[in-house]
Amino acid sequence: MSLTRRSLLRRTAALGGAAAAASLFSPALVRAQTPVRMVLNWRYQGPQSWFFLAQDRGYFADAGIEMIIDQGNGSGAAVGAVASGSYDVGFGDVNALIQLAAQKPDEAPICVYQMYNKPPxxxxxxxxxxxxxxxxxxxxxxxxxxxxxxxxxxxxxxxxxxxxxxxxxxxxxxxxxxxxxxxxxxxxxxxxxxxxxxxxxxxxxxxxxxxxxxxxxxxxGMDLYSNGLIVPKAMTQEQPELVSGMVEAINRGVADTLADMDAAVDSVAEREPLINKAIEKERLIATLQDEMNHPELAEYGLGAVDPERFAKAIDIVVEANGLPRTPEVSEIYTDAFLPPMSERITKLL
CATH class of the missing domain: 3.40.190.10 (Periplasmic binding protein-like II)
Known part of the structure; x- marks a missing residue:
């Protein structure tokens, strides 16, 4: 497990004393920050707020990540950007990922945190x-x-x-x-x-x-999932702590968004001052209601999938597009980096 700020604080409390508290902030204990470049599905809007809250409130930094977040040019493009190595992480459409995995399995990244569980x-x-x-x-x-x-x-x-x-x-x-x-x-x-x-x-x-x-x-009849957090398979194998920390940070960002949507939209406005904050708040709420609020949320929690439903979604995409092979669920999605069920979000609104 990565050494997060929370674990450091627990350690400090156990040691006790001002000296221990001071040592927490000494250069020797400051975590090195790994630069990670993320491409979004679209321009900066209300439904990207959880990424920015996680950044502004230091959740990525807690995980040793220096997160750089760029606007995107479509959910499908985000998958290709990760597959090509242009970006380390993408907020992209798993259906584009299914198509890539069916055709070029060696190049396909993997989804580690499924966010949109209804077809938009x-x-x-x-x-x-x-x-x-x-x-x-x-x-x-x-x-x-x-x-x-x-x-x-x-x-x-x-x-x-x-x-x-x-x-x-x-x-x-x-x-x-x-x-x-x-x-x-x-x-x-x-x-x-x-x-x-x-x-x-x-x-x-x-x-x-x-x-x-x-x-x-x-x-x-196209009962599909859509956008999730997409990373290279090599990252999950070589930097598993970084992936877990990133997922935890975003999960905390979503929780903070639900707790204070005005603050969430403000975080977007910090990046794009010309947005209409009232409309972006409406867009955020509508996205939570219409794209992320499948009944399975209560059972599996945000970030997870219903394996049987996900397998059927893969079949729909493969059959309808005449793809050469049917990828296994494990080729497209993994729950290995999700927080424990007790920390997952099971209710949005």
Whole structure:
């Protein structure tokens, strides 16, 4: 086990005396900090707040980690960034990880803390477009960022929803153009996570509750997990204490976020002062409700998965995409670095 600040304090109390307390802060006992570069799934927003709280409150430092957190360019891209070695850690989509592991198992990283346990993938359309079901997407023009998780799962959705995609046109554009492209009619539908589209549309002056309709993948049988903490397999083998410490730090960051959401959003604003804090708080709450609050949370705790459900999710992705092999759950996810059940979060709201 790594020597955390808490264990040092316990040790100090056992030794007793001012000299022991002073020695706690002596240079000899200051932990060396290992630089770790993390890429997020997206730009700095409310649902990234637990990472920043963990950083600001010294939880990563407690684990001997100097964490550097960069904005991302899509949940699928985060997986590729870790696999390529560009980043040490990513907050990415496990479905992209499943696809990589099925095709290039030696390159695939592994998820050590599963956070989004409900499928957020969707195609957003204008409510007055006449598109009401997945079947209505046939013959339409759809668009999104090339690294968007929902777009990467589109072939699987086409198969499961029974669509004829021969007349569907897919176009790529920068993520910040998504809501503008939809509102302006340049595309009939856009790929994304429900709450990403919903609150970005709200920031652009739209009322997502009346202006946008969501064709959700989960409504068509794609019961998938999505974003989790992704690390190289080599890190789990060579630096297990670092991985455990990082997971513990993030778990504490989530607990702090739940205890004080205003402080959580403030931590995001420290990195991105131009955010609308009221909307980012709404986005945070919606993410907790819609993407992280599966009933299994009460049984397994945040960070863990239901092994049977996870195996079925792997089967869905493999079969629908015609992948060459079906990875084992253990190739995609491990619970070896989770905190004990007594410290896991089993209720969000």
């Amino acid at each position: 993938f969707t195609v957003g359309v204008m409510a007055d477009s006449g598109i009401e079901t997945a079947k209505d997407l046939e013959g339409k023009k759809l668009g999104g960022s090339a690294n968007d998780g929902a777009l990467k799962l589109w072939p699987a959705f086409v198969k499961i929803a029974g669509l004829d995609d021969s007349g569907i046109e897919i176009t790529n554009f920068q993520p910040n153009l998504r809501e503008q492209m939809l509102k302006g009619g340049q595309v009939d539908g856009v790929f994304g996570y429900v709450n990403t589209i919903r609150f970005s549309a709200k920031l652009s002056g739209m009322d997502p509750d009346t202006d946008i309709r969501f064709i959700n993948y989960g409504d068509y």
